Amino acid sequence: MTLEAELPEFTPEDDGADGPEDRADGPRRRRGRGRWRRSPWFAIPAGIVAGLLAIAVLTPLAVGARIWHQARQDERPRSDAIIVLGAAQYNGVPSPTLKWRLQHALDLYRDGVAPAIVTVGGKAPGDNYTEAGAGRNWLVSKGGVPASRVFEVPVGRDTLESMKAVGKEFDRHHWSSGVIVTDPWHGLRSKKMAEDSGITAAASPTRSGPSVQTRDTQFHYIVRETGGYLSYVLLGKSVQVPDETIKRIHIDPSASPSTSQAPSSSPPPPSSPSPGR
Template sequence: MTLEVEVPDFGSGEHEPAERDLSVPAPEGEEPKNDDRPGKPRKRRRWLFWSVMVLLAVLAVAVLTPLTVGWRVWYQARQDETPRSDAIVVLGAAQYNGVPSPTLRWRLEHAVTLYRKGVAPAIVTVGGKMPGDNYTEADTGRNWLIKERGVPADRVVSVPVGNDTLESMQAVGRRFKQLEWDSAVIVTDPWHGLRSKKMAEDNGIRAAASPTRSGPSVQTRDTQFNYIVRETGGYLSYVLFGRSVRSPSELRPSVTPR
């Protein structure tokens, strides 16, 4: 009988290394030989995924917030809110040596219409004056209502403070507290309604808005679009930073009409 025995080959001096159990830590000073463990790629993919999600969320907020506010400006401009109130507040606009500008006159005319309909028993005119002016916007409006439209003097309150909407609304809020009033219908340009209401409410006034439907701010679609864009920025500036941006109607044209 012949026995065949397989003898290991020791001549080459090479041995296949045995696979190490990865659950056992490598000896001190020895680097792990397998860097392709599944944990690292998975963590990298997870980090990339959440980075993309955060970026998309930021972009969505940056895009959708102005669009939403712009829609609210547009929507508010189309509302005509005339609840029974303590007063009709006419926001200021340019005046020329005691004569209302076309924008201010349209607002005053609209306020007279609301007053005669019984929306409120009083009209409040608002606005200070520019350097070098002899008259304030508020006093110009009050005088015009009394002299040109026959509104009783004791029914018109002048608040001659402010060169922008925020300053004016703060002054109106203080005056309302003195008179123990708390509600108002604000008369201004259509696109200015949302920001005006917000500022009034922040100064303790339950506010509605009844905009004018005539004047420079509603002449063309391009004009309307520009006003909406500007008021969107103005509203965000106020809500986010507490700052007031002057509307175009609050800016004095370089040429005084004759």
């Protein structure tokens, strides 16, 4: 005897699909998601991130290399004036850093690099003297430069403010070119600011002082100046930092630059020291 059983009829609804089209769509959607995961679109953000990281790393390195290269240059073209950037002064007496700059400017003047010297720098609240005034007095009284050949610009608590004031002084005298005297690592930034103030600038740095004492201090100042240069170029701002003479070394400011290397345990009471630039 044969038993017959009626099996239930299979319909598309039992498979959770509406029909052959839906079953065909399912695999296509899954294959589409697979292609989307493998799409090169995901490589674009990675490339952008890699590019930004490269810029973030290589840009400071490139600027640091330019600062190092500029620091090694001693540019002495015939110019209209020598510009001495300010540093701290002690009740009218130039600090060692400022004195080294003044002595270097005096040497350039005697070598005929320029017929005039411009001293730069304002004063902190409570000071009796400006950096520019202290520098001018030293050049006239100690350096023997005729008073008519030294011009003070008693303005500025940072390089940018000072350079803008120097640009106006150059316009007043119808000057166009200047040789900047400052620390070696400051040459690139100061030249850029001078040029942006309408001055055809060169840099003849000093070779004495705290900023050139050791490789560690040199590295410190290169890093600092790299940040300062990028801050100016990208944001248009200057960086104000503690004066390196006050921060690094205390020397009797009455000593001459050539003999003032020995530390002094009792420096004279300073007027509020201005930030080094």
